[in-house]
Amino acid sequence: MLETHKSTSAVKTTFTVEEVAQHNKPGDLWIIIDAKVYDVSKFVNLHPGGAGVLLAKNVAGKDATEAFFGLHRHEVLLKPQYARLQIGTVHGQEEIIKPLAPGQPSPVPYAEPAWLNPGFHSPYYNDKHRDFQRAVRKFFEEVVYPDAVRHEEDGKRISQEVVDKLCEMNIPAMRIGPGKHLKGRTLMGGIITPEEFDHFHELIINFEVGRLGTRGYVDGLLAGEVIGLPPVLNFGSPELQAKVVPEVLSGKKFICLAISEAFAGSDVGGLQTYAERDGDEWVITGTKKWITNGTFADYFTVACRSDHGTPPDTQNGYVVILVPRQDAISTKSIKTAYSSTAGTSYVTFDGARAPVANTLGKVGNGMQVVLSNFNHERWMIVCTSLSAQRRIVEECLKWTTQRVAFGKPLHAQPVVRARLANMIARVEAGQNWLEFVTYQMNNMSYQEQSDKIAGTIGLLKQYITRTGRETAEDATLLFGGRGITASGMGKLIENYHRTSPYDAILGGSEDVLGDLGVRQAIKKMPKDIRL
Template identity: 70%
Template sequence: MPSQRDELPNRRSTSPHRLDLAAYITPPCPQPSLYFMAEKSMKEFSLEEVAKHNTEGDLWIIIDSKVYDLSRFANLHPGGGNVLYAEGVAGKDATDTFFGLHRQDILTKPQYARLQIGKIIGQEPQVRPLAPGELSQVPYAEPTWLSKGYSSPYYTDSHRRFQTAARKFFMEVVAPESARCEESGKRISQEVVDKMAEANIIAMRLGPGKHLKGRKLLGGVVTPEEFDYFHEGIIHAELARVSSRAVVDGLLAGLVIGVPPILNYGSLDLIEKVVPDLLAGKKYISLAISEAFAGSDVAGLQTTAVRDGDYWIVTGTKKWITNGVFSDYFTTGCRTDNGFTVLLIERGPGVSTKQIKTTYSSVAGTAYITFDKVRVPVANTLGEVGNGLSVILSNFNHERWMVVACSIAAQRLIVEECLKWANQRIVFGKPLTSQAVIRSRLAAMISRVEACQNWYESVTYQMNKMSYNEMSKKLAGPIGLLKQFVSRTGRETAEDATLIFGGRALTQTGMGRIIENYHKTSGFDAILAGAEDVLGDMGVRQALKKMPRDARL
């Protein structure tokens, strides 16, 4: 049967756009951006000069010390030209009015940036976008370990250097692509995948291990030997800061959860055959476990694998498979006569996929997969036949931890958005922050994200001190409880943020677009990688197994 996959032009080609990785090893204080360098060459005007241009056909305004000529643009203004006159901003400083309606990134778009004709004499801009790699100065926008004047028992200078380089990379390489893909629904470009592979970000998202040996990580800012789970967590956090929930998954999340079973349970020959192309971004993979009749109930899967000599014959379906639309391989759970078994299935005859429409963008490549009597070499068996449940359950720990890392970073971004908006939004003549109910919601959001951060860091520290098998035995319950807690706080924060932004939180563009997208997709974390109720119950059941017999009140 022919493959039903979207055509991916040039997906196997080597990108001609080489990446200067050395550029991402930056000092703590970023170099001045082009945003500021351009200020020096601007023509200067006095306030009196600008004030003369306040009539129809001759309209200038000031936004954050910059002068804009809107004479021709006025009638193209989305709200109509009359709004500019009705607001009383013609020929005047419109900074407060502008930032009450628009995000600052509007001013950097080419079609609006070209309207700028100069600046006001003696004034300097007070509002600017962050330079690539720069930390936000908004309270609680960054975790404590990145905040000036604070210490951490977990993070070192190595982690701080790595974070600066990672943020610069994601802001410059991934952020623009993320915005395009979220809107278009098309999968991430091969060019960006190539750059991620060259920086070894794809490999680092799998955590520390032998797969990093001999690799130059993000231009050499950290060595494979010192790379740990805190470094990996930084990658997930920085990715979540610049990407929607759909793009986080679309940027090869299927690889992050589909490759570990190969590395931990595959034969050396299989690893050498498959893994290099996956880590190089030349081929793609998904974890194919969930089915229409079995999600969190992994033991209830119905896809079957029947032994036929040196092959397995696989028949069945999988549903909600992240990256499945464009995957070349599928790490697949199957039922056999000897019990649950995991196989690596390559796309070929009998394998077909089709897109599933979900609440978030189709950039994630969420798929329904059909296996129709697919012949799979026995050599592609991962782990022992009948021991597939252990293979998958041990793999869930890392997947759930990754979801937690991304979710906390996304929640922190929402806190930052709300603090900015509540501080600049004027209602009844005062900023939103003057209202006790708004401050109460902000307090709850901040408290939740800080609680999540500290529990996450504690668990991550334990991961660094344990072997893979120890993590499977000791951390499955704590990670399950952590994920339940984080996913619930995410939905609570999404609700608070929506109420703080009001009607703007309901629109896909403009001031509240980040809030709208987060509110729409925050529930995904409660379902993916294990439903939160199931994980909470699992965490308690595992704790009860360890209850001492002599424990009594």
């Protein structure tokens, strides 16, 4: 023993490598991991991988750093039950592998959008955006991520405590985008004003949501509000807005968008849920399926037929109504590849009633309300999907650096580098296209966006979701068996591979949106142009 020093929790001791080597047998077993000495004498029989791993000749009494990081994520060492096994440090050595400070961007190449890297420049972001990103990242790491991990596993909805903190920062309000609903609000503790807030700030929030790596919780993080409240803001009466918007944006009530049906998914014109007038009320009958946050929603923004025509009059026969939860509405959780924390549900309206005053827009113009909402929803899906894909690229760059196979790091293999090259190219191309579209959104009205970039957003979503599945396949192959294991080294890969197909379906299926983009381009083809 050379010296002792006090920490905030215990007396720590400094040892030489030779001293550690003397403790190499059952009942007296120490190991070194990244310059720290751990006494695993009592833990050895509790080791999930068996005692033999710790008693191996290259581990017992030795520096087991390489062996540890070949099997475990760094976060394991930070868990209290394992951190308390540390008894000291190695004399003359310094810890190399340290967790990033809260809010700190990753130093791994391509782990972050280029504008976050030191020395890089962007025409889209300024220092205010950078300050905002750091604050949002820190908030999500400290407040949201622990809740996300817990509920991705147990399937319960987002904790009300987290909802309250999100609303205190006005993050749900900001996820709806710039607009009158932000007036008078303090955003992220005052880092920016409502007048300064733009779609790039919103993109930043969506990126931090997407990089959580808990895909079911990403939708459970009040995604229903992001798509269900805008029709109220844009088409509801002032009286309806005055009641509903404060309830929802304060986290006291939850809302969802109820459009999709078993009879009509991407075919919005095929809806069969029917609304009929009965005096000053609507009576709604029908079913909705795959409704995000439906299991815990208090309000349902429902698209209905309002005519008796067969086939339905898609131009004049639709209406959108805000329907409050009641006994005539039942919701049933749908078991999917996602965690049930997303609140994905089957909703039955069995003569549910809503005041005629809850009509959003004009009767007969329901399709306009529905379609006007799609651009922002699809753009939001692109943001979170691309962020999740970039997180996978980061995981793969880390893994191929630390994983040793055939005596060399994985990235020594040309085929591995080729896969990494394709993954990087996909996210960088997607990032640049997304930022271009976001810039247009900042400089166009809602109506201009529908006319000029609805097709572009559809094509962008198709590109991001297709490349996401390609990246999921590449990542799974790079991680091998760990890539199909729901815990441990490849847990984010497994989660992403299992859930990335969702992005191709949500907000309009991939093929439908690709076709939309081409049809809109054909509409704008000049009539006087020939080869």
